[in-house]
């Protein structure tokens with residue numbers, strides 16, 4: 538048998554790098570995949586790992602480089618990594634670095650704070666209309682509106698039982714993908730303007746709230762839509778807590794000063810609640826996955 542083309546490395550390193558200039562924060566959000574080739578005949582044929590730079594090391598390098606060199610652009614970052622792997626190890630002859638970059642737009646708010654972002658690419662707007670010949674029920678909504686605060690979020694003071702390991706945090710990244718549905722008290726409205734306003738208030742409440750939990754942020758987001766939308770009776774929000782874990786860079790002699798995060802995709806906390814106007818009936822189904 539002949540060993541043909543082969544390559545290896547860590548794929549899909551989900552890295553978020555926050556750069557802080559006072560109260561103005563900048564974000565880079567990348568998915569970095571490393572593939573290396575070189576003298577890898579032995580590892581395949583005899584099982585000797587002597588020539589192998591581990592995929593785990595390639596992952597660590599991606600995170601450490603984000604801290605040490607920053608991420609000026611995907612190309613620049615990829616060039617640094619590829620050069621490092623190929624020139625740093627005699628057994629590695631070529632490197633392919635693939636990067637997907639997710640773009641974020643700043644949520645502009647009055648005041649000096651500039652640490653709130655919404656993922657570029659529009660969310661999906663939703664609508665459901667019911668009519669039985671007498672009564673109307675109009676439910677508007679959106680899904681996949683992805684937002685992130687790079688500070689002003691803490692989580693402390695929760696129950697600790699024998700299985701609790703989560704460390705308390707006074708400063709964390711709070712990110713979620715908003716899924717919301719809101720029910721109108723009327724079937725006559727300027728629907729586009731109503732939608733724009735609800736979306737704007739969801740974003741403003743997310744950005745403005747100093748968060749003690751995602752539950753509290755959810756309540757502020759829903760309440761703000763109701764406070765500013767007199768024709769809205771009820772809103773249901775489903776917010777996945779898109780965890781961003783600080784990467785431990787200590788083993789590489791680097792201090793991670795809330796700059797380099799690993800964006801985990803699953804599992805995620807899922808925080809859901811309905812907010813109602815006084816006297817309103819809860820009619821939006823609890824399970825919103827099937828619109």
Ligand SMILES: O=c1[nH]c(=O)c2[nH]c(=O)[nH]c2[nH]1
Nearest residue numbers: 692703749750751752778806
């Ligand atoms: O905002 C949060 N709410 C929770 O209920 C929770 N649980 C958890 O592990 N992290 C968080 N964060």
